[in-house]
Amino acid sequence: MRIAGFVVAALLAFAVFSSAETYVVANFPYGGGWGSKLLISNSSSNTATVEIDYFTANGNRASFPVDSGPTNITTTFLPQNATASVTSDPTQRFGTNPVVFDWAIVTTNNGTNGQPVNVFALYDFAPDSTAATQIGSSVGAAAMAPGQSFRFPIVVNGTTRFTASMAIANPSATSTAHITLKLLDNSGAVKATSTLSALNLIPNGLLPRTQIAVNLPGIPEFASILTGNALFTGSVGVCSDVPIGFVALGVEQSTPSNKINVLYSVSVTTDFVCS
Numbered sequence: 001m002r003i004a005g006f007v008v009a010a011l012l013a014f015a016v017f018s019s020a021e022t023y024v025v026a027n028f029p030y031g032g033g034w035g036s037k038l039l040i041s042n043s044s045s046n047t048a049t050v051e052i053d054y055f056t057a058n059g060n061r062a063s064f065p066v067d068s069g070p071t072n073i074t075t076t077f078l079p080q081n082a083t084a085s086v087t088s089d090p091t092q093r094f095g096t097n098p099v100v101f102d103w104a105i106v107t108t109n110n111g112t113n114g115q116p117v118n119v120f121a122l123y124d125f126a127p128d129s130t131a132a133t134q135i136g137s138s139v140g141a142a143a144m145a146p147g148q149s150f151r152f153p154i155v156v157n158g159t160t161r162f163t164a165s166m167a168i169a170n171p172s173a174t175s176t177a178h179i180t181l182k183l184l185d186n187s188g189a190v191k192a193t194s195t196l197s198a199l200n201l202i203p204n205g206l207l208p209r210t211q212i213a214v215n216l217p218g219i220p221e222f223a224s225i226l227t228g229n230a231l232f233t234g235s236v237g238v239c240s241d242v243p244i245g246f247v248a249l250g251v252e253q254s255t256p257s258n259k260i261n262v263l264y265s266v267s268v269t270t271d272f273v274c275s
Helices: 220-226
Strands: 021-030 034-041 048-055 064-066 069-071 073-078 083-087 100-109 118-125 137-142 147-156 163-170 179-185 190-194 210-215 232-252 262-265
Touching (some): 021 034, 021 064, 021 118, 021 232, 034 073, 073 083, 147 163, 179 220, 190 220
Antiparallel strands (some): 021 100, 034 083, 034 118, 048 073, 048 100, 064 069, 147 232, 163 210, 163 232, 179 232, 232 262
8 A cells, every 4th residue: 555655554354153263453564664464373272273365466376585594384372472573574574675555354263263363564664775674664464353344533634745555365265355434524424435446456345365555545435535725534334234343543744845754554443333
């Protein structure tokens, strides 16, 4: 997801009705100055078996460059109160390496049943003119429950040039997700509706095992409201016919030419009524 010259990555969560708990890291980028870290903690008295499967944006298996070497599956075992860390290869951050938008499915169990864990993703950016330890901006997000409706507040434009964005993942292996977005003003009135088909992102729905990242002002149905200098305060409602993972993120900058941007995560709730 690109916002004001930055790539924003996000952690999404999704639970399936099976013998395992499943979480989705919808964007797990590396390269182009970016690095990613995944932290998984187990607070249960049971040992958790954790498997991380890596995918490309279009749903194919990916060879992800973790710091121990490229892999398409990472497996680890977490006793009570243990934490595992998975980090993208720091040597991929600079040079001519482009930004790659892989993603991952994290599956956990205790040998018999699903084992809930705490999943947290941290994404940091360091310009290629600086050392890897001199991070220019970073953002993190904790896993959330799956759902078919979400809502998050937005503030767009204004003196600090806010923007708003989101990322969506469909970890289902078989079902296509049909998604509708509703832009609401500060009174709750619907100002615009989009299915993202105008962007040709998901004209027939979000296919199984795929993901998208969208800058809200770039959605044609929202553009006339969210572009320009006028401050817009409101919210976005998200509706899907199958459970999806979701996160909302954004960035602000003091001037259009200011390269010191601040990334931020947004509180997402599941109280939006889809109709």
